[in-house]
Amino acid sequence: SQTIHQWPATLVQPVGSPLSLECTVEGTSNPNLYWYRQAAGRGLQLLFYSVGIGQISSEVPQNLSASRPQDRQFILSSKKLLLSDSGFYLCAWSRGGGRTDTQYFGPGTRLTVL
Template identity: 95%
Template sequence: SQTIHQWPATLVQPVGSPLSLECTVEGTSNPNLYWYRQAAGRGLQLLFYSVGIGQISSEVPQNLSASRPQDRQFILSSKKLLLSDSGFYLCAWSAGTAAPETQYFGPGTRLLVL
């Protein structure tokens, strides 16, 4: 069966520091991968998605970037964090077959920028 991992679970970082969040998927090949941010009491905001190694689409202009160095690895990064980057970050995968595709989520990373 498929499993998705995210780490760390919680992160407290000072403003201006770099960020690296990692997501890995097990038990599937060539998945579509997604990074979302969830603000309290609001819907999920898609940040990036990837249909293959090195292929990244950005949905919202911002202080963040994403990379996919391996088929089942997705990384969310920032060179300098802003206060507004605080939030709950979720990684998801889907099978990459014909739409509509069910997305399956990881446990999330709570990021607090101080």
């Protein structure tokens, strides 16, 4: 079976500091990978998605970036965090390639920027 891991689970960072969140998927190969953010009281906003190694698509302009150095690894980064970057970050995966492709989410990372 497939599992998706995210770490860290919680993170408190000062404004202007860098960020690196990691997501890995087990039990599947060549998945589509996604980064979402849920801000307080709001829905899920897609930030980035990737259909393969080194292939990143950005949905929302911001000071965040994403990378996919390996098939089942997806990293969310920032050089300098803003207060508005606080939120709950979710990684998701899907098999891709079909009309009924379903996304499965990781446990999330709670980021607080002070």
